Amino acid sequence: MTLQLHQLSKQYGTTRVFSQVNLQVAQGEFVAIVGESGVGKSSLLNCMAALDTWSEGRVTWTGTDGQVTDLGALDETAQALWRRAHLGFVFQAFHVLPHLDVAQNVALPLMLLGRREPQRVDELLAAVGLQGLGQRLPAELSGGQLQRVAMARALVHRPALVLADEPTGNLDPATAATVMDVLQQQTREHGASLVLVTHSTGAAARADRVLQLRDDGLHPMAPAHSVTAM
Numbered sequence: 066m067t068l069q070l071h072q073l074s075k076q077y078g079t080t081r082v083f084s085q086v087n088l089q090v091a092q093g094e095f096v097a098i099v100g101e102s103g104v105g106k107s108s109l110l111n112c113m114a115a116l117d118t119w120s121e122g123r124v125t126w127t128g129t130d131g132q133v134t135d136l137g138a139l140d141e142t143a144q145a146l147w148r149r150a151h152l153g154f155v156f157q158a159f160h161v162l163p164h165l166d167v168a169q170n171v172a173l174p175l176m177l178l179g180r181r182e183p184q185r186v187d188e189l190l191a192a193v194g195l196q197g198l199g200q201r202l203p204a205e206l207s208g209g210q211l212q213r214v215a216m217a218r219a220l221v222h223r224p225a226l227v228l229a230d231e232p233t234g235n236l237d238p239a240t241a242a243t244v245m246d247v248l249q250q251q252t253r254e255h256g257a258s259l260v261l262v263t264h265s266t267g268a269a270a271r272a273d274r275v276l277q278l279r280d281d282g283l284h285p286m287a288p289a290h291s292v293t294a295m
């Protein structure tokens with residue numbers, strides 16, 4: 066599969082956020098997106114997931130069967146079904162459901178697909194260092210623990226494309242490195258693609274490509290090996 070952005074632009078009212086964004090994410094590729102706060106990274110990631118609308122341009126998805134889907138041409142139900150089937154999304158603000166316990170939150174994507182795989186849920190909880198916390202409610206967790214619940218939930222159903230918005234933003238360096246290991250290992254294992262929005266040079270250094278979002282588009286950054294690895 067590939068995800069493609071063609072000349073994408075986004076504005077809120079009369080305020081332009083970004084324009085001329087072109088990107089092709091190949092199968093199995095790990096792309097990091099960096100950029101100043103407020104430049105539109107979360108907005109761009111939301112557009113890639115068809116969770117937000119854009120002003121101009123197109124977002125297309127080419128499936129393993131070669132069929133091209135124009136995400137902007139789908140209605141909301143079809144977009145939701147596309148996300149359910151292909152996407153894992155780690156939200157910057159977690160978006161865990163407060164009335165479900167940790168294990169139920171992580172199992173949600175599986176449940177929506179009619180799958181029940183408690184072992185897989187336990188495997189992911191252990192991988193992100195939350196073993197034994199499955200019965201806790203989100204209110205009983207720290208910010209960094211919630212972030213790891215959000216990550217486990219994005220990976221549990223082995224999606225073809227994982228979009229992660231600052232997934233290490235609330236973590237100490239050691240936990241951040243562990244969580245990045247999980248993210249990379251899980252996506253690599255299933256040949257999934259990963260788009261990571263991050264302020265962390267360490268996390269970005271792991272990517273195949275680092276792109277900087279500016280108001281006039283995505284620009285290649287210096288090779289990752291020039292930054293200290295995490």
Ligand SMILES: Nc1ncnc2c1ncn2[C@@H]1O[C@H](COP(=O)(O)OP(=O)(O)OP(=O)(O)O)[C@@H](O)[C@H]1O
Binds near residue numbers: 077101104107108
């Ligand atoms: N619903 C909205 N209505 C109007 N403006 C918005 C809305 N959401 C975001 N913005 C503005 O759009 C711009 C891009 O926001 P966005 O959240 O995408 O930035 P970001 O690059 O992810 O920043 P950060 O690194 O702080 O997370 C910001 O200037 C923000 O104020």
Ligand SMILES: [Mg+2]
Binds near residue numbers: 106107108157230
């Ligand atoms: Mg953001």
